[in-house]
Amino acid sequence: xxxxxxxGATAFFVSxxxxxxxxxxxxxxxxxxxxxFVNEEIEKKVQEQIEVxxxxxxxxxxxxxxxxxxIERGIADGVKQIVSLGAGFDMRAHIYQTExxxxxxxDQPAVLRFKNKVLExxxxxxxxxxxxxxxxxxxxxxxxxxxxxxxxxxxxIWEGNTMYLPLDLIHDFLSRLRAQVPNMTLAFDYLSExxxxxxxxxxxxxxxxxxxxxxFGVKWVTGFDDLSVLxxxxxxxxxxxxxxxxxxxxxxxxxxxxxxxxxxxxxDLLKLYSYSVFRAA
Ligand SMILES: C[S@@+](CC[C@H](N)C(=O)[O-])C[C@H]1O[C@@H](n2cnc3c(N)ncnc32)[C@H](O)[C@@H]1O
Numbered sequence: 001x002x003x004x005x006x007x008g009a010t011a012f013f014v015s016x017x018x019x020x021x022x023x024x025x026x027x028x029x030x031x032x033x034x035x036x037f038v039n040e041e042i043e044k045k046v047q048e049q050i051e052v053x054x055x056x057x058x059x060x061x062x063x064x065x066x067x068x069x070x071i072e073r074g075i076a077d078g079v080k081q082i083v084s085l086g087a088g089f090d091m092r093a094h095i096y097q098t099e100x101x102x103x104x105x106x107d108q109p110a111v112l113r114f115k116n117k118v119l120e121x122x123x124x125x126x127x128x129x130x131x132x133x134x135x136x137x138x139x140x141x142x143x144x145x146x147x148x149x150x151x152x153x154x155x156x157i158w159e160g161n162t163m164y165l166p167l168d169l170i171h172d173f174l175s176r177l178r179a180q181v182p183n184m185t186l187a188f189d190y191l192s193e194x195x196x197x198x199x200x201x202x203x204x205x206x207x208x209x210x211x212x213x214x215x216f217g218v219k220w221v222t223g224f225d226d227l228s229v230l231x232x233x234x235x236x237x238x239x240x241x242x243x244x245x246x247x248x249x250x251x252x253x254x255x256x257x258x259x260x261x262x263x264x265x266x267x268d269l270l271k272l273y274s275y276s277v278f279r280a281a
Contacts, residue, residue, distance in 0.1 A: 001219070005108070005126040006109065006216055006217035006218045007108075007218055008088075008107070008108050008110055008159075009042075009216055009217075010038075010088070010164075010216050010218060011037070011047075011088025011089050011111060012015050012026065012037060012089070013036065013042065013045070013046055013212075013216065014038070014064075014088060014089070014090075014160055015034045015035075015037035015038055015042075015045040015058060015088070015089040015221070016034075016038045016043055017046065017057055017060045017061065017064075018034035018064060018086055019031075019034035019035040019037075019038050020035065020057070021061065021064075021190065022035075022060075026155065026252060026254070028061050028064065028065040028251055029061075029064050029068050029253055030095070030218060031039060031064075031091055031095065032089040033069070033119075033124070034091070034260070035206065036089075036118050036119075036122060036261065037089040037115070037118060039061045044105055045215045045216075048211065049208060049211060049212055049215065050213065051169050051254050052204060052207050052208045052211055053204045053205060053208035054261070054262065055259040055262060055269070056208055057132070058252070058255050058256070058258075058259055059244045059245070059248075059254075059259075059273050061202055061248075061252070062245070062247040062248045062256075063160070063189050063247075063253065063275065064159075064161065064242055064251070065247060065251050065252075066187075066189075066215075066242065066244065066247045066275050067092075067157050067159045067163075067187060067275070068089045068092065068096075069156070069186045070155070070157065070240075070277060071092055071096050071157065074155040074185065075096060075098050075101060078153075079101070079153050079154075079155045079170070079185070080100055080101050080153070081101075081102050081103070081104060081148050081149065081152060081153065081154040081155065081245065082096075082101060082103050082104075082150065082153060082155045082157065083103075083104045083105075083143065083148075083155070083156045083157070084094035084103070084104070084105050084156075084157050084159070084160060085106050085134060085137070085156055085157065085163035086107055086134070086157040087105035087111075087112075087129075088107060088111060088115075088156065088160070089104070089115055089155075093105065093127035094124065094127065094159075094198070100130070102147065102148065103127045103128065104127065104128045104129065104130060104146055104148065105126075105128070105130070106129070106130045106134050106142075106145065107129070107131070108131070108132070108133060108141065109132070112126075112129045112131045112152070113131070115155055116129070118127075123137075124190070126148055128147075129145060129214075130142045130143070131242070134173065135165065135169045135172070135173055138176065138181035139173075139176065139177070140177065140179075140181050141174065141180075142153060143181075143197040148191060148218075148237070149156040150180055150182075151182065151183065152183060153183045153184075153185065154183060154184050155182055155184075155185045156177070156181075156184055156186045156187070157187055157188075158186060158187065158188035159187075159189060160189065160226075161188065161189065161219040161223060162188050162190045163188070163189075163190065163191050163196070163221070163223065164219070164220065164221065164222075165222055166221055166222065167221075167222045170222060170230075171233060171234075174230065174233075174234045175234065178234050178235060178236070178280070179255075180197050180281060181279070184279070185239075185277060185278070185279050185281070186236075186277070186278045186279075187275060187276070187277045187278075188253040188275060189244070189267065189273065189274065189275040190223060190224045190272075190273075190274060190275070190276070191220065191223040191224075192224070192225055192271055192272045192273070193223040193224070193273060194221050194225070194271075195209060195220070195223055195227050196209075196220050196221065196223040197223075197237060197240065197270055200242075200267045200272055201264060201266035201267040201268075202263060202264035202266070202267035203264075204264075205267060205272070214258075225271070227276060229242070230278070231236070231278070231281070234281045235280060236264065236278040236279065236280065236281055237278065237279055237280075237281040238276050238277070238278055238280050239277050240276065240277040241275070241276040241277070241279065242274065242275060242276075243269070243270045243271065243272075243273065243274045244257065244273045244274060244275065245270050247259075247271070247275075251260070278279075
């Protein structure tokens, strides 16, 4: 983990939770590669996090499930270009490999190089990748150079990223995407500002957030309670929106019911962690 900076190290957290899916009786997804990106140090941190707030693990499971559904739907609808922004150790390019569909991972150089090394050691050819800080480069230009047709539909999966990014940089990034990728569908998850501000009403959520920030040396800086700050400014419309707990209710009802029982009644988890899918208005 030392070779990757703090934000990059959070990719191990998600991989570790994805790797646990094989132990679930009712599996929400299948990722045979996740365990390749797990080590003892990270497992210990993940266990600590789950002990403080067990629903966190379930919410990440629902998130993986929701983003995978969006990819499945996109491919079924004929999308031929899929980009994972801040891809970390997401292996959907392999899991959903489909003739005629081009995938690309975008992440920091250290993350993608580490990922590629692990994959190559396992005899797996990595998918195309753009090594960069996507907030600092001309990402549409990079995608064009990587062979993407910017005029054709592109599905961008931006999973587990927005909370780490200052709002003004999110706006700049979305402006660049909107200006150059007219046919984009963008899906991302986001926390409520109440989680960021520690005002959720459930102390265990604040404890989880504090521990996560100290365990991984990161800060969650941006949350959204009102998406109109994005849709109005960038000419986007929300084509789907769901809280992650709702994903759990429809895909893993028993686990979602257990979360609802566990939660402090004053904390409305339905509004604390969600995802949305956006298109040009
Ligand atoms: C929490 S991980 C999520 C990884 C993956 N999307 C998943 O859900 O498994 C966040 C990832 O986003 C990447 N990331 C965050 N900000 C980035 C930026 N500005 N440029 C490139 N990568 C970024 C980090 O390096 C890290 O791999």
